[in-house]
Amino acid sequence: MALNNFSFSKALSLLCITSIVVLTQGQPNPFSPFQPPQDLAPKLSYDAQILSQASIDYGHIVNENPYAVLQPSNVNDIIELIKYSNSLPTPFTIAARGQGHSVDGQAMAHDGVVVNMTRLGDFRNGSGIIVYDEYVDVGGEQIWIDVLHATLERGLTPLSWTDYLYLSVGGTLSNAGISGQTFRFGPQISNVLELDVVTGKGDFVTCSGVNNSETFYAVLGGLGQFGIITRARIALGPAPTRATDYVEGFLLMNKPPLDLSFYPEPDQPRITSLVNQYSIIYIIELVKYYDNNSQAQVDKEVENLVQGLKFVPTFQFEKDVSYEEFLNRVHADEVILRSKGLWDVPHPWLNMFIPSSRISDFNEGVFKGIILKQNISSGIFILYPMNRNKWDDRMSAVIADEDVFYTTGILVSSDVDNVGVIQTQNQQILQLCKDNGIEIREYLTGNKTNEGWVQHFGSKWQLFEGRKSEFDPKKILSPGQGIFS
Incomplete structure (x- = not known):
């Protein structure tokens, strides 16, 4: 059963990366062995509040205090910091942070130096x-x-x-x-x-x-x-x-709270009834580019695209917005969540690349099995179809090993007391995939063991390890990923 929806995602971003920190001046501990070059020293902050801000991210799960935060005024400051670390008998680690949207502490540097990239701007x-x-x-x-x-x-x-x-x-x-x-x-x-x-x-x-x-x-x-x-x-x-070329799928589950704010209010009871009847409703979201000159053509293209789909005919919805409104749609959700105090909460997210040949097995085992039956978490569940030929295998990123694959985002928010329960569920999902031979690749992952990272990169591990030896032989950069620590 599917709803066909020409609209905009309720999804919060899959992507998550770095954190805004506001820096102030401080003085290094005179008894510390960390004595940076004279021209770099004034740009390092040791203020407790600044260090605390650099120790958290959007995930609100991992907390690692750096020794200092660099507030660079130019790229040369970053160069000098890295060269200084390399010059020491025991180099310190360095992590770059932008907007703090990692969820597993990937942009942290325990007892190292966090570079506040926002200051470059x-x-x-x-x-x-x-x-x-x-x-x-x-x-x-x-x-x-x-x-x-x-x-x-x-x-x-x-x-x-x-x-x-x-x-x-x-x-x-x-x-x-x-x-x-x-x-x-x-x-x-x-x-x-x-x-x-x-x-x-x-x-x-x-x-x-x-x-x-x-x-x-x-x-x-x-x-x-x-x-x-x-x-x-x-x-x-x-x-x-207007709009954009965009394809996404997401799920409505019979798990409160059920967010139906996108849909027309008169139709919300019908959708709720459908969710109650089937427990999970699968929604396809299709968006197309157009302007005043191409609207009729795009309408015809959309009509042709949906003809072969099986969906409840009366559950097709449209919304017309500008290109910018569409791309920035999640920010509207952010404003609402911030107003309710629900933005800066733990986010034990799980994102995966799944081979298309196993997506039905994943659906049965994970969505219908673990998540729906355990009923311990609510959130946003989204899927994107992907084509392997749009990725360049020479790059370091790893994806599922099929020509067509899916990105699945299990984007759950939690209170502090429930984080461990959801993390356990995430591990059960990963174990189910392993036990059933579903060769997934995690995306935006963290907190793996060295063995886990070797499995993650698979045939690319030797290349990845060689690149580390070539470009960062002293293993200084990005310690929060836990790959070489």
């Missing part, structure tokens, strides 16, 4: 986002909503997005950057033309698929292990005025 004098005819140059600390605004002023737009736009560019590119456009345009990392990177050895490298290509492919999807992205050149296309 304060010193770029308006040069953090420069729009050209075919691409945009963006500082790694910039957030995607600002990239959208800057490019739309020129009638242009990046092609691939995340659901939530208040994420840093460097953060999403260090993971992959996915959403409902990925099936057509690939992840965000497939739309990058060039990068500026500071490697784990403190080298500043401008790289692309042609020049310094090994650095380029390593860093994209590299989980921050090989370098810190300070600039990205992102491909652009013409901006539509």
Whole structure:
């Protein structure tokens, strides 16, 4: 049973990456062996409040205090910090943070130094986002909503997005950057033309698929292990005025609270009745580009697309919004959740890539089995179809090993007391997949053992390990991922 829905996702972002921190000056402990170079020392903060802010993320589960927070005024400060660490007999670890949207402490550095990337934007004098005819140059600390605004002023737009736009560019590119456009345009990392990177050895490298290509492919999807992205050149296309090419699926489960706010109020009782009857309702969400000149054509395309679908005919809904409203739709949910005190709560999320050949088995075992039967968590459950040929296997990101696969996001919010229960459920889901030979790959994952990471990367592990030895041999960068610790 499916609802066909030409609308916008209720989903919170899959992507999650780094955290805003507001920095103040402090003084290092004079008895500490950590004595940075004289010109770098004033840019390091040891203030307790600043350290506390750098010790949390959107997940609100992991808490790791750094020794200091760097507030860089330019890229050279980051270079100098990394080189200083490399010069020590026992290097300290370094983590770059942008907007703090990791959920497992990936951007933390226990007793190390967190780099507050957002401060770079304060010193770029308006040069953090420069729009050209075919691409945009963006500082790694910039957030995607600002990239959208800057490019739309020129009638242009990046092609691939995340659901939530208040994420840093460097953060999403260090993971992959996915959403409902990925099936057509690939992840965000497939739309990058060039990068500026500071490697784990403190080298500043401008790289692309042609020049310094090994650095380029390593860093994209590299989980921050090989370098810190300070600039990205992102491909652009013409901006539509209404909607976008976007395909997503999500589930309504018979688990309170049932959010039906998108649907017309008179239809909400009918939808509730359907959910009560079937326990799970599967919703397909389809969105198309159009403007005043192409609306009739798009209407016909949509009609043709849905003809072969099996759905309840009276459960088809439409909503018409601008291109920007669509892309920024999750922010409206954020405003509501913040007003209710439900944004800054634990998020024990689980995101996975699932082979298309096993999606039915996953549905039976996980959605209908573990989640529905245990009934211990409520949240948002979304799926994106993906095409492998839109990903570049030379990059560090790993995906399911089939031509077509799905991203599944089990996006659960929790109170503090219930986090452990949901984490146990997540482990049961992963174990079910393992026991039944469903070869999933986790996305935005954390807190794995070394053996777990080796299994995660599979045939790419040797390449990934070799890249670490080449670009960050002292294992300084991104310790919060737990890959080489």
